[in-house]
Amino acid sequence: MRHLYHRGSIPTIQRINTLRHALARELGEEDEAEYLPLQDLNEVRVRQARRVAFEDTEDFSSPMSAHAGNDEHDSVTSHIQDASCEYPLEQAAVKIVNAMEKDNSLMRDNPLSEQRRLDTLREMPESLTLKRTIRRKLINRVNKKQGGSPLGVFKQLRYQFSMSITKLNDLIKDMIYSCELWYSSIKVIEGHYGSGVATFFRFFRSLFIMNCIVFFISHSFLVIPQILYDHLGTVSCNLLWNNSSVQNISSLNSSLEDMIDTTIFSDEEYYGEQHVPTFQCIQTNFSIGNIFTGEGYFTNTSLYYGHYSNQSWEAIPGIHYSFPMAYFFTFLFCYVFIFICLSVSMAKSYRKSFIETSQGIKNIYAHKIFCGWDFGIATEESAILKSKSILNELRELLSEDEKSDMSQNCKMRFHIIGVRICVHILSTFILIFTGGVIWFLLSANLGYDEERTYQSSMMMSLIVTIIMMISPVIFSWIVRFEEYRKPRTALYFTLVRTFQLGMVVISVLLAFWLKRSKADTQECWETSLGQEVYRLILVDFLIAILGTALAEFVRKRIYLTLWRKIGQPEFDIARNTLNLIYNETLFFVGFFFCPPASLIIIIKMFITFYIKKIGALKNCQPSEHSWRAAQTQTVFLVLSFISMLSVIIVYGYILMNVKASDCGPFRGYPSMYEMILEEIFQLKQDHAIIKVFVYITKPGVVAGILIGMCVVVYYLRAQSQAHIHMVDILREMLHLEAKDKDFLLSNITKVSEGGWIYGNKRNYDVQHHSNKLSGTTNSEHGRSEGSYSSSSSTQRVSEWLLKSTRSVDPILDSSTSSTGGDTRGYENVLVETDERNLSNVKLQEAK
């Protein structure tokens, strides 16, 4: 057991030990270097050189700093100052350069080595002025060393390549920097709230940029060609629908080649007369209400899937633009793009905040102290709030620590478990209820356009949005009764419940329309689903975002003028982020059936950003609880990845199994998949690809791949388990070594004391007394020495040690030549093993 109060009450002795360790570390480093990998070796050498240089310059810098204190604001004197500090600066630089020169890999005259030189310099904790001096010197030395040794052609090419890569990297960084969106806004918010809220806004921005790219792709390849086709292709509405029905009849044996060959005009000739009304093509007049419902006038525009042509268009003679192909490949590309973006960022963030730091969860206190302050905070107000919240959290942690000793009694535990079960049932009930309501409303709203009123169309989306707004509040309210010990558990439960709700809404929506698609109706279910999503996105904007902003504004006014008790609204990161994810999921779902949704979503997000920003800065106040940004952000990324993945699975199902209805680019085929297969057959006559595809999808091969993956996962897991075990063993060893070291160090103190002031009787007593105790445990050592800490001799020892950290050898030699040599020997060995163990532990954990 390690307890501070054994040692904490005796600062003097401890300080001696501390100083000694610092000293020992310095001495030990030279030898230690051999055990480190190359990069660390550089670091150690440079560190050492830095320290030596620093000590030498210290004597020069002290008069200079006094000088700086006198002089106020004169640029001329500062020049003189620069000149006066030239000398120590040069000296320090020379020392470091000498140290760096020992490493050959740093001193070669090629770009790679130069890169390494720069990296080493960059990581050196020295002032920039010194670094620049060092750099100049290094360049000189390198040039002197290898005056124009010729490089091989291949090497030269390689270096040129790596150089240009570096340059390109810099250029890209520069570009990103100069067009970083909303930089100053986010910076202001970060100054106000700290990094937690800023993380939300950054997440928002990255989704926005992703959507912008998707918007760009979908519009340039699909929406705009379709609009041009509508206007320039001289195809009337009637004809479009006619074609569809005709194709429906004749499509069974007509391949795409025929479709490509028959241009629109020939179509007109052949099928102009045949009129089979399958889907009503009434260009309804536009009315304001249509904007909200997305029906009426919009039903048959390029807003929805149903309108897209299944033709190929010969805009430029000789080049055919096939809309079905465009539709398919555009969406394939968009979804793959989104999928890759999300999975890469999720994997990165997961790795950073969970895998690499998996063992850090135990170090709660150290993290609270060392990572407690958010350096991004820039306003007085939030700084005070931050101090307060740190203080409160520390108190909470400490009191919890004491509480945990007391075991809860049985009755309490039963009570809590009962409450938790009730809450789980309640939240499940809310989910089922929401699902039921949506299903009911959707069924009630069936029928054709004309029969529907605006109210009935809007009903579903209004109610769903209101449920989505209220239930997070309910969820975060009921979680209080569950009395989870960690606030983070409670947060995660609320998050998961809210996320589930969003998923229920979307899955019921999809399930309903997929079920409809099975039923043999004439309507275009894809368009209807697109309309539903359109309404949800729009209503969510009107109610959830504008409404919340308004509510916050009103609450703030009430707080300021009427009623202080109501409290200022807080910026709830979790709720905001979940709303964002819900929106994004809606977009993923609706995008395929409503391609311009990408435009709508980016307009919406753009406005939302400013609303949220103003709301955050003017109306809200920072939350009193600190926000563990890194981990929670990973959770958000995981949630959006899950939603994306499930949407993709649903699309896979739609693609393979669901019958395409008589509208849109895939009309006339049993399923989209078959149409795509035919395209591929058309494109490439060789069947090799198909064969490979069929072979890969054989059950045997799939099972083999799966088993192989399982084996790899098992192996990696076993390996990591072994690493964890090894870390424990090494830690144990470190403890034992530390005990040995303490024991030996205290003996050294005694011996050197005795040698130094030999005649002092009292000191002899100390030694005598300690020798008796030498067999006892570590902490008792500390205490026995502590009782003598006030004695003058010990103080002198501390002074002596303080001096000896600067320059060891002379004092050790002058005082006790024999023990001095021993001291160095001991400490060398001890520190060497100690640090090596620590680095071993680190290496193991890194794996």
Place this chain on the structure above:
Amino acid sequence: MGQGKSQFTEEELQDYQDLTYFTKKEVLYAHQKFKALAPEKVGHNKNAKLPMNKILQYPELRVNPFGDRICRIFSSSHDGDCTFEDFLDMMSVFSDTAPKAVKAEHAFRIFDFDGDDMLGVSDLRQVVDRLTGQQRLSEQDMQHLIQNILDEADLDDDGALSFAEFEHIISKSSDFANAFRIRL
């Protein structure tokens, strides 16, 4: 930014870009910020030395409980007064792109009040006191807290955290890189 450009030669900018974690544009932007702290002085001499109280007017540093420590650590004359190069160095270490190890090294020096290359009990005490602001933890809580920290972090049981131990703790924290950051 055009005005800022005239103050630096291309060579200087290249030097700054190579030796910090900034691009040239960011260097110029940093100089704008530096200039805003004392416009006339920096206007005369782009690398003028500003006294610590001027540097502490930078918003993030003003409210930071370790503001003076930061200035001292980065000041090339070790008294808290910073030239532009010192300031640039500071911002580069606090920037997004600086690696964790570099940040940890500087954080260690910031927290090491007595400069003995170890975070001892007195250092930890000062860190906690500065963090909590005007209100203080009670003496008992403080002792308890420091003991807990040492229990967690002090691997070799010597009552103080060496740099190796500190770095070890920091490398296990996912929030450190987020927290130890000042955007330009």
